[in-house]
Structures are given as structure tokens and as C-alpha cells.
Amino acid sequence: WDWLFFAGITLVLFLPLVNFPPLFSPSDFGRTxxxxxxxxxxxxxxxxxxxxxKNRDSAPKTKSNNWSNKFKNILSNPFFYLIGLxxxxxxxxxxxVDPYKSLFDFxxxxxxxxxxxxxxIFAFVSFVSIxxxxxxxxxxxxxxxxxxxxxxxAIEQKYQITHLNFIKEAPEQxxxxxxxxxxxxxxxxxxxxxxxxxxxxxxSRKMKFFYIFSFLLFVFALIFCAEKRGPxxxxxxxxxxxxxxxxxxxxxxxxxxxxxxxLALFGINFLKNNPEIxxxxxxxxxxxxxxxxxxxxxxxPLQTLSDRISGWRVSFEAIKExxxxxxxxxxxSIAFDKYYDPQxxxxxxxxxxxxxxxxxxxxxxxxxxxxxxxxxxxxxxxFFLFLIGTLFWKLFLLRKTQVxxxxxxxxxxYERIKIWAHGVQxxxxxxxxxxxxxxxxxxxxxxxxxxIGFSFFLIKRTQIYADSENADLRGLNxxxxxxxxxTNLCRYKKPxxxxxxxxxxxxxxxxxxxxxxxxxxxxxxxxESDAKYCDKAISIMEKIIKDHSFLDSYxxxxxxYVLESCIDQQPQNSKKLNQRALEIIxxxxxxRPEYLRNWLYLGNxxxxxxxxxxxxVKEFGKEANTAFEKALELxxxxxxxxxxxxxxxxxxxxxKKAEEKANKCIELNSETEECFWxxxxxxxxxxxxxxxxxxxxxxxxxxxxGRLLQLTKAFGDTKYYxxxxxxxxxxxxKEPKNIQYYASLAFVFKEIGEYKIAKExxxxxxxxxxxxxxxVEKFIKSLPTE
Numbered sequence: 001w002d003w004l005f006f007a008g009i010t011l012v013l014f015l016p017l018v019n020f021p022p023l024f025s026p027s028d029f030g031r032t033x034x035x036x037x038x039x040x041x042x043x044x045x046x047x048x049x050x051x052x053x054k055n056r057d058s059a060p061k062t063k064s065n066n067w068s069n070k071f072k073n074i075l076s077n078p079f080f081y082l083i084g085l086x087x088x089x090x091x092x093x094x095x096x097v098d099p100y101k102s103l104f105d106f107x108x109x110x111x112x113x114x115x116x117x118x119x120x121i122f123a124f125v126s127f128v129s130i131x132x133x134x135x136x137x138x139x140x141x142x143x144x145x146x147x148x149x150x151x152x153x154a155i156e157q158k159y160q161i162t163h164l165n166f167i168k169e170a171p172e173q174x175x176x177x178x179x180x181x182x183x184x185x186x187x188x189x190x191x192x193x194x195x196x197x198x199x200x201x202x203x204s205r206k207m208k209f210f211y212i213f214s215f216l217l218f219v220f221a222l223i224f225c226a227e228k229r230g231p232x233x234x235x236x237x238x239x240x241x242x243x244x245x246x247x248x249x250x251x252x253x254x255x256x257x258x259x260x261x262x263l264a265l266f267g268i269n270f271l272k273n274n275p276e277i278x279x280x281x282x283x284x285x286x287x288x289x290x291x292x293x294x295x296x297x298x299x300x301p302l303q304t305l306s307d308r309i310s311g312w313r314v315s316f317e318a319i320k321e322x323x324x325x326x327x328x329x330x331x332x333s334i335a336f337d338k339y340y341d342p343q344x345x346x347x348x349x350x351x352x353x354x355x356x357x358x359x360x361x362x363x364x365x366x367x368x369x370x371x372x373x374x375x376x377x378x379x380x381x382x383f384f385l386f387l388i389g390t391l392f393w394k395l396f397l398l399r400k401t402q403v404x405x406x407x408x409x410x411x412x413x414y415e416r417i418k419i420w421a422h423g424v425q426x427x428x429x430x431x432x433x434x435x436x437x438x439x440x441x442x443x444x445x446x447x448x449x450x451x452i453g454f455s456f457f458l459i460k461r462t463q464i465y466a467d468s469e470n471a472d473l474r475g476l477n478x479x480x481x482x483x484x485x486x487t488n489l490c491r492y493k494k495p496x497x498x499x500x501x502x503x504x505x506x507x508x509x510x511x512x513x514x515x516x517x518x519x520x521x522x523x524x525x526x527x528e529s530d531a532k533y534c535d536k537a538i539s540i541m542e543k544i545i546k547d548h549s550f551l552d553s554y555x556x557x558x559x560x561y562v563l564e565s566c567i568d569q570q571p572q573n574s575k576k577l578n579q580r581a582l583e584i585i586x587x588x589x590x591x592r593p594e595y596l597r598n599w600l601y602l603g604n605x606x607x608x609x610x611x612x613x614x615x616x617v618k619e620f621g622k623e624a625n626t627a628f629e630k631a632l633e634l635x636x637x638x639x640x641x642x643x644x645x646x647x648x649x650x651x652x653x654x655x656k657k658a659e660e661k662a663n664k665c666i667e668l669n670s671e672t673e674e675c676f677w678x679x680x681x682x683x684x685x686x687x688x689x690x691x692x693x694x695x696x697x698x699x700x701x702x703x704x705x706g707r708l709l710q711l712t713k714a715f716g717d718t719k720y721y722x723x724x725x726x727x728x729x730x731x732x733x734k735e736p737k738n739i740q741y742y743a744s745l746a747f748v749f750k751e752i753g754e755y756k757i758a759k760e761x762x763x764x765x766x767x768x769x770x771x772x773x774x775x776v777e778k779f780i781k782s783l784p785t786e
Contacts, residue, residue, distance in 0.1 A: 708730060
């Protein structure tokens with residue numbers, strides 16, 4: 001049995017290197033699929049091992065019948081909090097605002113309760129199946145080896161030392177294989193401090209070299225490649241904790257680290273007061289770090305983190321509404337949207353609608369405390385903190401306990417475990433500080449929960465050497481927890497094995513292999529659409545949309561992306577493509593009615609439908625109003641909703657309502673220039689032609705083409721033609737080969753009575769496009785004769 005468990009965990013540790021599109025893209029989704037399959041097989045194997053083992057060990061029963069002691073042992077047992085966290089995630093998912101998203105999440109983040117359950121199972125399986133120090137050491141050596149590979153990839157991305165073609169250059173925020181610099185930094189934080197513990201306890205020179213090399217490489221990659229504040233803060237805190245709380249007397253090291261910190265503070269102050277000094281002018285990385293040091297101030301972290309602090313303020317309002325079980329895992333975006341306030345510093349409206357901490361669209365709070373509180377409520381947060389706290393406390397007791405072993409070998413083993421425990425404690429400290437500015441990914445979850453399993457092993461292993469009188473270290477006998485639970489199953493071994501085998505095969509296909517294949521086709525379709533092969537892209541999407549899986553909502557959102565791209569590429573098919581987009585988004589609303597952006601997408605495509613089918617303006621206008629009303633209900637202060645809703649009113653002729661919404665948009669945040677722009681367009685429709693013309697006439701040359709076209713539509717719809725002469729001339733300067741602009745300008749000259757110039761303009765079209773001769777002659781004949 002043992003080799004299978006060891007091989008399975010080893011495969012899991014190599015998953016951070018998996019990043020091979022299109023099958024494993026997004027990379028985290030590919031990793032979770034493989035991870036779930038491996039862990040499901042390991043869990044199945046562990047159950048088989050237990051129910052087929054005739055000589056199962058029974059856990060010793062506690063002699064004390066004192067309920068207070070039993071209760072105390074339960075509350076001090078980290079395993080209790082791990083299992084409790086498992087059940088809290090189940091409850092939080094059941095009572096989630098959006099259970100679909102809570103359970104499965106989207107491939108882009110690849111989190112969700114289902115994956116979290118498997119991380120907990122992974123920690124349990126690793127602890128139960130690996131009960132040998134040497135095997136644990138081998139597993140961590142493998143994890144460090146994978147970490148070294150990821151660090152070398154990051155260095156190659158940044159500095160292009162070997163110019164390997166398959167490693168793309170990334171001079172800024174090197175992501176390695178993690179998809180982002182901060183995720184890469186968090187991953188390294190989990191691997192940085194155990195090598196120090198192994199280095200101290202190791203006797204082999206070769207392994208000592210490997211451990212110190214790994215440590216230094218990780219530190220270098222954290223500082224010079226990841227370049228993210230959170231992981232750097234975690235690294236700094238970890239180094240201080242490791243040095244100052246190390247049990248042995250190493251005063252010289254503690255003094256040296258303290259001196260370095262003091263010198264760093266004085267150095268930063270000196271560089272700030274002497275900005276003319278330029279150190280390392282030929283080294284871009286060192287120059288950048290020194291520049292950062294010069295510009296640092298006590299308030300600079302608060303200033304640069306203004307967006308995240310604002311996001312946390314929004315999160316606190318959401319926590320107040322659902323304090324116990326939260327909004328459900330991976331539903332932070334729903335909670336954030338409801339209490340979003342555009343007046344908060346840093347939460348700027350992003351017209352592109354992209355996710356991230358620097359826009360108004362958030363799906364993560366960038367703080368583990370806030371994330372647990374919003375997703376699983378105060379209960380989930382407390383159980384997570386107590387899990388880490390009890391592990392930390394048990395490891396502390398482990399280090400402080402003195403043993404009286406019969407031989408020196410046991411003493412040496414126990415001293416080695418103490419050193420390892422210190423490395424684990426340091427990792428927890430550094431990691432939680434890093435997560436105060438970020439969030440977990442698949443790669444970090446794998447190492448973190450392996451660390452939990454390793455902590456269980458260290459604490460349980462200590463029982464062999466520790467004094468039997470020490471009740472604090474004695475209460476971690478968990479064999480009975482799973483052993484007694486499965487005892488009765490031994491009576492029905494064959495049916496149990498068959499049923500579990502069928503469930504395993506069904507799970508691997510339905511929840512892993514099938515979605516992985518569908519996701520691959522989604523990636524292929526998007527690639528075809530980006531390459532302007534729209535027919536192929538749509539054909540692929542139409543085929544896979546019939547294959548139902550937990551990717552149904554994600555698939556439809558990606559199909560909308562393909563359709564939007566194809567509408568731009570094939571304007572002649574806009575009506576048909578827009579109709580299909582409306583069908584897709586309505587299907588997605590049924591799947592996720594609480595998702596704000598579904599309703600915004602519906603409103604946007606209904607606006608497009610009004611433009612493409614003016615005869616159905618009332619029907620589409622009514623649907624669009626309903627969509628935006630629902631969007632406003634989900635997020636009362638979203639300016640994006642008002643901006644699109646104003647366009648609906650303009651298209652349906654409700655100009656007064658459009659003006660009211662524009663004023664409301666300005667009230668929400670007067671710094672949003674788009675609100676003022678749409679208000680000015682509304683004024684044109686209300687008859688204030690000259691006021692708007694005077695306001696913008698001097699800036700037509702510097703305005704972007706999209707806004708100029710909006711002005712042409714507004715002035716054209718209201719038949720106020722004088723400004724259109726200058727506007728179309730500016731458009732022609734921007735696109736001198738656009739025949740439509742010349743034709744529109746000729747029409748404008750005709751409408752304002754400049755027939756001679758209109759004719760000359762029409763003849764210019766004939767020079768550029770002789771095939772338009774019939775249309776040009778028809779236009780010239782329509783001009784009044786002088």
C-alpha cells in the first residue's frame with residue numbers, strides 16, 4: 001500500500017509545474033482536475049486498506065471520565081477544527097446565495113467547496129498514509145525540487161539567461177507557472193523556511209548544500225522576481241521569527257539580524273534625505289529597489305493599498321448582513337457588488353469590466369481573514385484560525401517538552417522533530433502575513449494542506465518520545481476516529497468496494513475528465529475567434545454547449561465573448577449573432593440569477609438589439625428596463641448600470657428619464673467623466689444643440705473616434721447638421737480610407753444647403769471607389785439644381 005500513497009502524493013507535488021494549454025488552461029483548473037482524480041484514488045485506496053486490514057490497531061481509550069477534561073481535549077485538538085471546517089464549508093455551500101458557484105467555482109480561479117473538501121482529504125490522507133520520518137523527508141525534498149524548478153523558470157522569464165523558446169519573457173511581475181507574481185511569491189513562502197530546518201538537522205553535506213541552495217534561491221526569486229509586497233512582508237516576518245524564536249542559543253545571529261534591520265531603516269532614511277545619490281546605476285533591479293526605498297514613507301503603504309482598504313470596508317458591510325455562515329464560498333463578488341460604493345478611494349469604475357483590485361470588479365478580497373468571514377461567516381473564520389492556532393500551540397509544546405528516552409537515537413530523533421516543528425511554525429507565520437494581502441491558489445493550497453498533514457505527523461510522532469504524563473501532547477490519537485467508523489463496513493467488504501469503485505469512476509468522469517475536455521474545446525473556440533475564424537469558433541461552441549457539466553455557466557460566458565468578437569468581425573451577421581447572444585445570456589441567468597454581470601450583459605445586448613431591429617423597440621426596451629432594474633437591485637450604487645440604462649432611454653426616446661439617470665450617476669461619483677458625457681448627449685436630444693456644440697467644438701480633433709461617432713448619431717437623429725461638418729472632417733483625418741465618412745459628409749453638405757460642395761465631395765468618393773458610380777450618380781441627381 002505504502003508505495004501507492006507515496007507515488008500519489010509525489011504526483012500532486014509536481015502539479016505546480018502543470019501549465020500546458022489548451023488542455024490545461026487556465027492552469028489552475030488543469031491542476032485541480034488532476035489533483036481531484038489523484039486524491040479520490042488515494043482516498044478510495046485508504047478505505048480499502050482499512051476495511052481489508054484484519055489486524056487494525058485500536059486507539060487507546062482515555063482513562064479519565066471527567067467531561068471537562070474530555071471537552072478540553074476536544075477543543076485543543078487541531079483535528080477537530082479540520083473536520084469542523086469541512087462541515088462548515090458544507091453548510092456554507094448549502095445556504096449559499098449562489099450554491100452553483102460555491103460548489104464548483106469557475107476554471108479561472110478553480111476554487112470552490114468541492115476542491116476545498118479535497119484539500120482537507122489530502123491533508124488527512126497524507127497524515128494517515130505516511131507514518132515514517134524518512135518518507136516525509138523525501139516528500140519535502142520532492143516539493144523543494146519542484147519549487148527550485150519554478151524559481152529557475154521565473155529567473156529565466158525575467159532575465160532571459162538561456163533564451164529558451166518555451167519560456168516566455170516576463171520582465172515585470174514574473175509569474176513562473178503560477179499565473180501571477182503574487183501567487184508565485186505565496187507558493188515560495190510555503191517552501192522557504194523548511195529548508196533551513198532541514199539544513200540544521202541534516203548530516204549529509206550534499207543535502208545541506210541542497211537545502212541552503214533552495215533557501216537562497218527562494219529568497220532571491222521572492223525579492224527579485226515576484227516583487228510583491230505581501231510575500232516580501234511574509235519573508236521578512238519569517239526570517240525574524242525563525243531567528244528570534246529558535247530554541248538554541250545563537251545570539252550572534254539574532255544580533256546580526258537586528259543590526260541589519262536597524263541599518264536598513266537608517267539606510268532608507270538616508271536615501272530619502274539624499275535623493276541625488278544614485279547607487280548601482282547599471283543594475284535595473286537594484287536601482288528599482290533603491291528607488292522604492294527612497295520613496296517609502298510611513299503612509300506610503302496606506303496610500304498604495306487604498307483600493308484594498310476600501311474593498312475591505314465594503315466587505316465588513318457584507319459580513320454584517322450574513323455573519324454566521326457568510327454568503328457562500330466563492331461568492332465574494334455578489335457580496336461586494338451589493339455594498340459597492342464608487343466614492344470609496346481606489347474603487348474606480350473600469351469600463352473594460354476586468355477583475356482585479358485596481359478596478360470596481362472584485363471576486364476576491366485580497367485578505368484571508370476577510371475572505372473566510374465573507375465566504376463562510378465568522379464560524380468558518382474561527383475554525384480556520386483555531387486550526388492554525390492549535391497546530392501552532394501543539395508544535396510549541398512539542399518544542400518545549402523534555403523527553404527521557406532510553407537511547408541516544410530517540411533523543412536525536414526528537415531533537416530533529418523539534419527543529420522541523422520550528423520550521424513549520426515559521427512557515428505558518430510567514431504565510432498568514434503574506435495572505436493578508438492576497439489569496440490562495442491551487443499550488444499554495446497543496447503545500448499548505450500537506451503542511452497541515454505534516455504537522456499532525458510531527459505532533460503524533462512526539463507521543464512516542466514524550467512523557468506519558470503530558471496530557472497536552474497525548475490527546476491526538478485519531479486512529480479510532482476512522483477505524484471504528486469503518487469497522488461495521490468489514491462485514492460487507494465486496495459490496496462496499498463495488499459501490500465505492502462505481503462512485504470513483506463516475507466522479508472521475510463526470511466532475512473531472514468530461515469538464516476538462518469541454519474546457520479544452522472552449523479554449524480552442526476562443527483561439528479560433530481571436531484568429532478571426534468565427535464560423536469555426538461558433539461551430540465548436542454550439543457543439544459543446546449541449547454537453548452539460550458544472551461548466552455550463554462558464555461556458556456560456558465564454559460563448560458570449562466569442563459572439564461579441566464575431567459581431568465586430570462580421571457586422572453583416574450582427575442581427576443573427578446578437579439574437580443568439582440574447583438566448584445564451586438568458587440561459588445563464590437561469591443558472592446564476594444572483595450574478596450582477598449576467599443582467600448587465602442582457603441589458604447591453606438588448607440595447608444592441610434595439611439598434612439592429614428598431615421595429616421591436618418597445619419589446620426590447622421593456623426587457624432592457626427589467627434587466628437594469630434587477631442589476632440595480634443587486635448593486636444599488638453601480639454606475640455601470642446607470643451608464644448602460646441611459647443608452648436604453650436614448651434609444652427608446654425617453655430623454656427625460658435619461659437625464660435623471662445621468663444626474664444620479666453623477667451623484668454616485670462626480671469624478672466619473674462618462675456620466676457627464678452621457679448627460680451631454682442627452683442634452684442634445686432635449687434640444688440644447690448649440691450649448692453642446694460650443695462645449696466640444698474646439699476639442700473635436702483630440703476626441704476619440706467612438707465619441708465622435710456618438711456625437712454624429714445624436715446630432716443626426718435630432719437633424720442638427722452644422723457641427724457634423726467639422727466632426728466628419730476629423731473622422732476622415734483619422735480614417736482617410738473610410739468611404740462611409742465621405743458619403744456622410746456629402747449628405748451633411750446637402751442638408752445644410754451646400755450643394756456644390758456636396759457634389760464635389762461625392763465626386764471624391766467616385767475617385768476612391770469607382771464601383772460606387774451608380775450610387776454617386778444617384779446622389780448627385782438628387783441635389784437641387786442651382
